[in-house]
Amino acid sequence: MTEPAETLDAMHILAGALPFLKRYDDATVVVKYGGHAMGEEETALRFGRDIALLEQVGVNPVVVHGGGPQINNMLKRLNVKSNFVQGLRVTDEEMLDVVEMVLAGPVNKQVAEAITRAGVVAVGISGKDGGLIRARKLQRTYRDPESNIEKVLDLGFVGEPESVDPKVLRLMISADIVPVVAPVGASADGQTYNINADTAAGAIAGALNAERLLMLTDVAGVLDPAKRLIPEMTVAEVKAGIDAGWIAGGMIPKVETCIYAIERGVKAAVILDGRVPHAILSELFTDAGPGTLIRP
Numbered sequence: 177m178t179e180p181a182e183t184l185d186a187m188h189i190l191a192g193a194l195p196f197l198k199r200y201d202d203a204t205v206v207v208k209y210g211g212h213a214m215g216e217e218e219t220a221l222r223f224g225r226d227i228a229l230l231e232q233v234g235v236n237p238v239v240v241h242g243g244g245p246q247i248n249n250m251l252k253r254l255n256v257k258s259n260f261v262q263g264l265r266v267t268d269e270e271m272l273d274v275v276e277m278v279l280a281g282p283v284n285k286q287v288a289e290a291i292t293r294a295g296v297v298a299v300g301i302s303g304k305d306g307g308l309i310r311a312r313k314l315q316r317t318y319r320d321p322e323s324n325i326e327k328v329l330d331l332g333f334v335g336e337p338e339s340v341d342p343k344v345l346r347l348m349i350s351a352d353i354v355p356v357v358a359p360v361g362a363s364a365d366g367q368t369y370n371i372n373a374d375t376a377a378g379a380i381a382g383a384l385n386a387e388r389l390l391m392l393t394d395v396a397g398v399l400d401p402a403k404r405l406i407p408e409m410t411v412a413e414v415k416a417g418i419d420a421g422w423i424a425g426g427m428i429p430k431v432e433t434c435i436y437a438i439e440r441g442v443k444a445a446v447i448l449d450g451r452v453p454h455a456i457l458s459e460l461f462t463d464a465g466p467g468t469l470i471r472p
Contacts, residue, residue, distance in 0.1 A: 196461045201234045203387035204349070205460070206442075208377035209241040209287065210393045210450060219451060223392075224290030224298075226456045227354060231296045235460070236349045239291070239298075240357045240380055242373035243283040250278050267332040267370045275370045276302075279358040288356040298354040303337075303361035303376060304368065306344030311335035311361030311369040335361060335369025337376060340383035378433040382440025389437045390459060390467075391430055392450030397468030398427060408469045411435050434470045444471040 207227065214220055230237045251258060251274055259266045267275060284300035291298035303309030314336045316329040348355045359376035361369050374391065381389040398406045398414070401422045409417075414431050417423035423431060427447075434445035448455050448467025459465035 197233060200387060200460060202236065204236045204238060204384045205230065205388045205390060206238045206240060206377055206381035206384065206386045207390045207456065208373055208392060209239055210373065210391075214241070214243075214245075214287075214450075220286065220290050221293070222453060223450070223456075224287075224292075225294040226454055227291045227298070228294030228296040229457065230460075231352070231354055238345060238349070238355050238357070238380065238384065238386075239287060240359060240373055240377035241279075241283060241287050242359065243279050246283050247275055247278050250274055261329060261331065264329070264331055264334075266330070267334045269333065272333045272368060272370060276360050276368060279360055279370075280304075284356060284358040288354075291354055291356065296354055297352065298356050299348060300356040300358065301344070302358040303371065307341050308344055308357070309337050309359075309361030309371065309376065309379070310339045310341070311363050311367075311371060312338040313363075313369065333367070333369050335363070335371050337361060337371065337379035338363075340379050342380065342383045345380070345384065372429070374430060374433045375436075378437040378442075378445075379440075381437045381442045381445075385441040386437075387443050388460065389434065389442050389445040390456060391434065391445065391447045392455065393430065393447060394449065394451060395427070395447075396449050396466070397447045398423060398431065398470075406468050407464065408471065411438060411470065411472055414470055431470065438470065438472055444469055446470070 209223065227237050227239060254274060256270055256274055280302040288298040288300035312335055314331055314334045317326050318329050319326050345355050359371040359373040361371050378389060396405050398409060400406050414435060418428060430447055437445050446459055446465065446467045446469045448459055452466055455466050459467055
């Protein structure tokens with residue numbers, strides 16, 4: 177049950193939202209819902225209520241979710257051993273079955289159910305459904321520190337989007353259904369691939385020409401060298417931060433996903449802490465959102 181304080185917070189945000197509602201009326205917003213940002217049950221239910229509210233005020237939300245912690249828990253339960261190359265987990269055939277089972281099964285349905293409980297219809301699908309994500313094997317190389325020779329990094333059945341056909345998403349949106357997408361895809365010959373949820377969300381946002389891509393994670397956003405949150409950056413400023421080394425580590429793939437989406441037509445992308453109550457509403461419907469907005 178929604179707590180009075182939470183209801184008042186949402187009402188306070190919406191009270192000042194009228195100037196923003198016209199901007200987002202019938203606009204598509206892709207929300208990447210991360211594994212750690214999914215948090216506990218009440219956090220998930222709050223997320224569901226916020227997504228439902230977007231639908232109810234005329235926004236077209238599309239949710240793409242991860243599920244790393246849930247996959248790890250299932251691997252432990254099934255005693256499936258993980259192999260790592262250069263710090264990255266290899267998805268072999270046995271692990272692929274577990275990944276697809278968890279992402280397209282309980283995680284996908286729990287996210288959709290949380291949104292449906294809040295009063296709108298949400299339906300869970302995977303990137304394999306309706307030919308949504310055509311995937312290919314992820315191609316990466318690394319330089320061997322001993323031989324200094326560049327080698328191919330083989331992560332097994334880890335893939336990346338080759339193309340996205342948003343037809344099934346557009347059909348769902350036109351029927352006032354919120355799509356909830358699990359990040360697995362299939363190649364032209366039917367091979368299933370595990371896809372990073374950030375990457376899948378960026379590709380889907382680009383294919384839908386979304387107004388916003390919201391990357392919910394467990395950090396506040398992009399921090400400057402003094403560890404202060406940067407409210408807004410251009411793509412050029414992000415690239416300069418990477419080159420200078422103060423945008424580093426796990427933030428690099430997140431900002432690269434934002435850049436990828438913007439270069440494919442998304443108006444702007446935001447990295448924000450999904451654990452903050454009503455972070456989505458604050459970002460879209462106030463002047464000073466809680467995260468870092470990246471624009472062309």
